[in-house]
Amino acid sequence: MMKHVVIVGGGFAGVYAARGLLKRRDVKVTLISKRNYFLFIPMLHEVATGGLSGYNLAEPYRGILRGKNFSFLQDEVREVDLVKRRVACAHGEVPYDYLVLATGSTTNFFGTKGAEEHCFVLKSLEDAFRLKNQVVRKAEEAFMAKEKDVQEQKLSVVIVGAGPTGVELAIEMQELLEQICKSNASFHGRPSVYLIQRGDRVIPQIPRLQGDAERQLKKHGVHVLTGAGVTEVRKDGVVLQDGRIIAADTVVWSAGVKPSIVKTIPDVAGEKRCLVVDAYLRLLQFPEVFVIGDCATYIPEGEKTPIPMLAQVATEQGKSVGKNLARLLGKRELVPFSFKLKGQFISLGKGYGAGFIGPLKLTGFKAWWLNRTIYLFKILGAGNKLKTAWEWTLNLFTKRDACEH
Amino acid sequence: MMKHVVIVGGGFAGVYAARGLLKRRDVKVTLISKRNYFLFIPMLHEVATGGLSGYNLAEPYRGILRGKNFSFLQDEVREVDLVKRRVACAHGEVPYDYLVLATGSTTNFFGTKGAEEHCFVLKSLEDAFRLKNQVVRKAEEAFMAKEKDVQEQKLSVVIVGAGPTGVELAIEMQELLEQICKSNASFHGRPSVYLIQRGDRVIPQIPRLQGDAERQLKKHGVHVLTGAGVTEVRKDGVVLQDGRIIAADTVVWSAGVKPSIVKTIPDVAGEKRCLVVDAYLRLLQFPEVFVIGDCATYIPEGEKTPIPMLAQVATEQGKSVGKNLARLLGKRELVPFSFKLKGQFISLGKGYGAGFIGPLKLTGFKAWWLNRTIYLFKILGAGNKLKTAWEWTLNLFTKRDACEH
Numbered sequence: 001m002m003k004h005v006v007i008v009g010g011g012f013a014g015v016y017a018a019r020g021l022l023k024r025r026d027v028k029v030t031l032i033s034k035r036n037y038f039l040f041i042p043m044l045h046e047v048a049t050g051g052l053s054g055y056n057l058a059e060p061y062r063g064i065l066r067g068k069n070f071s072f073l074q075d076e077v078r079e080v081d082l083v084k085r086r087v088a089c090a091h092g093e094v095p096y097d098y099l100v101l102a103t104g105s106t107t108n109f110f111g112t113k114g115a116e117e118h119c120f121v122l123k124s125l126e127d128a129f130r131l132k133n134q135v136v137r138k139a140e141e142a143f144m145a146k147e148k149d150v151q152e153q154k155l156s157v158v159i160v161g162a163g164p165t166g167v168e169l170a171i172e173m174q175e176l177l178e179q180i181c182k183s184n185a186s187f188h189g190r191p192s193v194y195l196i197q198r199g200d201r202v203i204p205q206i207p208r209l210q211g212d213a214e215r216q217l218k219k220h221g222v223h224v225l226t227g228a229g230v231t232e233v234r235k236d237g238v239v240l241q242d243g244r245i246i247a248a249d250t251v252v253w254s255a256g257v258k259p260s261i262v263k264t265i266p267d268v269a270g271e272k273r274c275l276v277v278d279a280y281l282r283l284l285q286f287p288e289v290f291v292i293g294d295c296a297t298y299i300p301e302g303e304k305t306p307i308p309m310l311a312q313v314a315t316e317q318g319k320s321v322g323k324n325l326a327r328l329l330g331k332r333e334l335v336p337f338s339f340k341l342k343g344q345f346i347s348l349g350k351g352y353g354a355g356f357i358g359p360l361k362l363t364g365f366k367a368w369w370l371n372r373t374i375y376l377f378k379i380l381g382a383g384n385k386l387k388t389a390w391e392w393t394l395n396l397f398t399k400r401d402a403c404e405h
Numbered sequence: 406m407m408k409h410v411v412i413v414g415g416g417f418a419g420v421y422a423a424r425g426l427l428k429r430r431d432v433k434v435t436l437i438s439k440r441n442y443f444l445f446i447p448m449l450h451e452v453a454t455g456g457l458s459g460y461n462l463a464e465p466y467r468g469i470l471r472g473k474n475f476s477f478l479q480d481e482v483r484e485v486d487l488v489k490r491r492v493a494c495a496h497g498e499v500p501y502d503y504l505v506l507a508t509g510s511t512t513n514f515f516g517t518k519g520a521e522e523h524c525f526v527l528k529s530l531e532d533a534f535r536l537k538n539q540v541v542r543k544a545e546e547a548f549m550a551k552e553k554d555v556q557e558q559k560l561s562v563v564i565v566g567a568g569p570t571g572v573e574l575a576i577e578m579q580e581l582l583e584q585i586c587k588s589n590a591s592f593h594g595r596p597s598v599y600l601i602q603r604g605d606r607v608i609p610q611i612p613r614l615q616g617d618a619e620r621q622l623k624k625h626g627v628h629v630l631t632g633a634g635v636t637e638v639r640k641d642g643v644v645l646q647d648g649r650i651i652a653a654d655t656v657v658w659s660a661g662v663k664p665s666i667v668k669t670i671p672d673v674a675g676e677k678r679c680l681v682v683d684a685y686l687r688l689l690q691f692p693e694v695f696v697i698g699d700c701a702t703y704i705p706e707g708e709k710t711p712i713p714m715l716a717q718v719a720t721e722q723g724k725s726v727g728k729n730l731a732r733l734l735g736k737r738e739l740v741p742f743s744f745k746l747k748g749q750f751i752s753l754g755k756g757y758g759a760g761f762i763g764p765l766k767l768t769g770f771k772a773w774w775l776n777r778t779i780y781l782f783k784i785l786g787a788g789n790k791l792k793t794a795w796e797w798t799l800n801l802f803t804k805r806d807a808c809e810h
Contacts, residue, residue: 036545037808053792055458058808060541062588071591074545074809091549125810136465140441140479144496183467186476383803390795398788403442403463404479405530 002069003329004028006087006096008077008262010038010061012314013293013321014102015380020322022067027329030071030094032087036060039125040379042311045165046347047128048135049172050400054125056388059381077103080264082286098288098328100321101275105257105294105309114233115160119253122165129405131252135173136404138249139180143187149247155181155191156248158238160230161255162197163205164346167213169254170195170222171349176400183402194223194246196230196238198255205308206344212354212363213346220349230255257309259295279336281321290325292317298337313339315378345371351396407474408734409433411492411501413482413667415443415466417719418698418726419507420785425727427472432734435476435499437492441465444530445784447716450570451752452533453540454577455805459530461792462784469785482508484668487691503693503733505726506680510662510699510714519638520565524658527570534810536657540578541809543654544585548592554652560586560596561653563643565635566660567602568610569751572618574659575600575627576754581805588807599628599651601635601643603660610713611749617759617768618751625754635660662714664700684741686726695730697722703742718744720783750776756801 005021007014010033021029040057047054061072075089086095107123109115120131135157142154157173159166170193177191195202195217202213202224217224229241237247261269268285269275274297276284281298283289293314297306307313320337327334345355345367353368355361362370372392376385410426412419415438426434445462452459466477480494491500512528514520525536540562547559562578564571575598582596600607600622607618607629622629630645637644642652666674673690674680679702681689686703688694698719702711712718725742732739750760750772758773760766767775777797781790 035809036541037810053458053460055460055806055808055810058806058810060588060807062585063804063807066588066590068590072545072589073549074542075549136441137479140477144478144480180467183465183471184477185471185473383799386799386803387796391792394788394791398791399468401460401463402465402468403460404440405442405460405463 002026002028003097004030004095005098005100005325006094007031007100007102008080008087009033009102009104009293009295010035011041011102011104011293012311013104013318014100015061015064016315016318017100017102017290017292017322017325018065018070020319021325022065022070024326024329025069027325028069028071029065029067030073031061031065032073032075032077032089032094033061034074034076036062036072036074038064038380040375041123043375044122044125044128045169045172047125048122048131048169049176050132050402051172051395052388052391053401054128056384056391057379058125059379059384064380077262080262082264082266082268082283082289085288098325099290100325101262101289101291101295102293102314102318103260103262103295106260107253108256108258109253110256112230112233115230115253118233118235119160119251121253122169131250132401133404134250135176136180136402139177139191140404142189143184148189151189152192153236153247154249155189156194156237156246157192157250157252158194158196158246158248159252159254160196160233160238161253162195162202162224162226163254164203164344166195166197166254167202167217168347169252171216171220172347174220174222175349176402179400180402192223192248194225194248196228196240197224197226198229200226202226203346206346208356208361209344209346209354213348216348216352216354257294259297261295280324280334281317281337290321292321300338307339312341345374347371407431407433408502409435409500410503410505410730411499412436412505412507413485413492414438414507414509414698414700415440416446416507416509416698417716418509418723419505420466420469421720421723422505422507422695422697422727422730423470423475425724426730427470427475429731429734430474432730433474433476434470434472435478435501436466436470437478437480437482437494437499438466439479439481441467441477441479443469443785445780446528448780449527449530449533450574450577452530453527453536453574454581455537455807456577456755456800457793457796458806459533461789461796463530464785464789482667484670486670487673487688487694488670490693503730504695505730506667506694506696506700507698507719507723508665508667508700511665512658513661513663514658515661517635517638520635520658523638523640524565524656526658527574536655538809539655540581541585541807544582544596545809547594548589553594556594557597558641558652559654560594561599561642561651562597562655562657563599563601563651563653564657564659565601565638565643566658567600567607567629567631568659569608569749571600571602571659572607572622573752574657576621576625577752579625579627580754581807584805585807597628597653598626599630599653601633601645602629602631603634605631607631608751611751613761613766614749614751614759618753621753621757621759662699664702666700685729685739686722686742695726697726705743712744717746750779752776
């Protein structure tokens with residue numbers, strides 16, 4: 001009988017695993033996801049700041065994963081019974097021979113008071129639209145306000161966490177706010193974007209890009225506060241460790257993620273809420289279960305810390321598991337997972353980027369262009385590639401979208 | 406002192422009135438609208454069926470209406486005091502010298518039982534997204550359902566009202582549903598779109614296009630039910646006058662609109678809930694108040710019925726009032742409003758349209774192309790024109806967007 005592989009979660013990890021597997025005809029593949037489309041999450045900050053419409057970043061699974069042996073279930077996974085080998089969904093149970101868990105990550109507020117309640121995050125299209133609408137709406141309110149401090153509070157955006165996303169978002173948010181204020185000829189107030197970082201420097205993950213990022217943040221007039229921890233988030237601003245208060249109607253949390261783990265029987269996540277995998281990305285106790293992407297905790301041999309949560313890692317893990325499952329079905333030996341960072345790019349405002357591929361470092365327009373080109377190859381769906389390329393090209397000459405949709 | 410013109414409502418009528426007025430420097434113009442952008446409503450059916458992303462149809466007022474003498478208020482109008490000449494908004498009162506009411510229309514359910522509660526409508530971007538999400542979600546549910554009649558109900562869409570919008574929507578909905586079903590290789594059910602019309606023929610408003618519309622509806626497999634009235638809308642379908650029941654999870658109401666009237670002191674709308682205007686589009690009792698677009702009831706001299714509610718009419722009325730207000734300020738004589746339908750186009754599926762300009766009648770691809778070209782001239786904002794043109798071009802070669810956003 002045909003073996004049944006069930007994949008839970010359709011981010012980079014899940015989709016690339018499915019693509020690899022679907023090249024074979026001797027296996028049934030079922031992908032389960034709450035939404036019906038793959039979303040290109042690394043570009044969400046551009047949606048939140050009116051650079052991209054967002055719709056080109058989404059592609060229905062049924063469009064990119066095809067075949068008579070492929071099934072898609074738009075459903076919510078409630079529990080996985082690892083012993084009986086079945087996945088309990090809202091609409092029924094799905095048995096499996098092999099399981100791939102790729103449920104991604106959720107925002108980590110680290111228990112900060114008020115953060116979950118008052119912060120905007122950037123994990124879905126809805127999140128991005130919500131943030132943009134908030135910024136646009138608050139600007140209109142600022143234009144109607146009489147008092148200067150009320151105007152300033154409404155036009156202030158605090159971004160907590162200066163990783164790559166925080167930095168990209170801060171610069172583009174400043175651009176969007178300035179465009180909106182400029183569009184009102186009778187208004188003379190100015191917007192403020194605050195970028196708050198616990199450590200000494202921005203983007204601790206990519207030291208090679210720190211200098212460029214800091215220069216561009218300064219050039220754009222973003223207020224960078226390093227060595228500053230947030231102890232509380234309120235409806236009207238944040239409280240810092242040293243007692244300072246920053247008044248702002250909009251606070252974005254970009255300070256960390258944690259694995260999003262589904263409930264399993266028996267509970268293999270334990271108290272630490274992490275799913276540790278072996279060199280083949282399998283659960284130690286259940287070798288027919290693969291865990292990949294942000295929800296997996298993989299510590300390479302000889303290392304002490306887990307491999308970072310990156311789209312690149314998730315993609316490579318998806319590909320690796322796709323191939324290893326094919327090998328399993330063909331009764332061939334598995335190949336251990338290995339990862340080497342190919343390069344990394346960040347956008348630093350309209351038409352400006354920074355990054356590196358191997359030893360080659362680039363900044364400015366050519367980095368921006370290369371960043372876009374690489375992303376275009378990764379966006380799934382031919383129509384989406386063309387539409388996004390056109391949007392990016394037009395964006396160089398046109399304004400950001402400042403509609404409150 | 407500079408005269409202050411307040412415009413309530415930012416559809417075609419309000420925006421074109423503002424554009425005309427802003428050419429003068431001796432007048433202050435304030436536009437009040439609940440949302441911060443102008444929306445190109447005639448294309449919403451394409452958003453609901455995944456043909457356009459929707460974002461290119463919206464342009465912030467601050468982008469298309471500029472000048473130091475222009476103010477925009479994103480606010481809700483609660484009441485207009487015609488005697489004291491002021492508009493009461495949620496955020497405060499706005500006094501005026503001249504008032505332009507352009508509040509548009511809302512859906513008219515004609516008191517049909519259950520219609521307001523269960524029907525989808527097409528008046529805003531949110532409406533269009535909601536309808537598309539519903540159709541996509543129901544298709545996924547149909548794929549998971551076991552019983553054939555449940556599948557059919559979930560894949561059935563009833564459209565009540567076969568005016569231009571109903572016809573355009575029916576054909577494109579059929580195209581979207583067929584694309585979705587085709588994307589699931591293991592599914593063999595078929596979608597059904599029902600178009601229900603009380604009268605004998607579709608598009609009673611444009612007899613010259615009836616034949617083409619009926620042929621294309623048939624070709625696409627839309628079930629057209631003429632001479633059929635809907636007496637009740639339920640959660641799971643509609644009941645017709647003759648007792649027939651059509652089981653469908655999705656019902657769209659496209660059978661009529663009624664003026665959207667703001668509360669005034671004194672109440673000049675009366676029991677009939679309409680604002681009748683003179684040949685200059687002014688309120689009979691308050692000549693400093695102009696009423697234009699769908700919310701106005703204008704009966705041309707010698708005619709018995711009011712001029713129809715069309716985007717073309719609203720645009721021309723906006724232009725007329727813009728010019729007449731300028732004449733008033735310059736103490737020149739007013740010019741009465743006159744309207745002649747220039748032509749009309751409808752889309753009848755991918756790359757196919759029908760319509761006429763004066764005596765010239767066109768069908769097929771050239772009508773589709775001309776329809777698009779005319780719309781492009783009317784879409785406001787250069788970036789939006791370019792983005793929409795590109796989307797339409799790509800749409801000829803790519804699929805509809807079937808994401809449940």
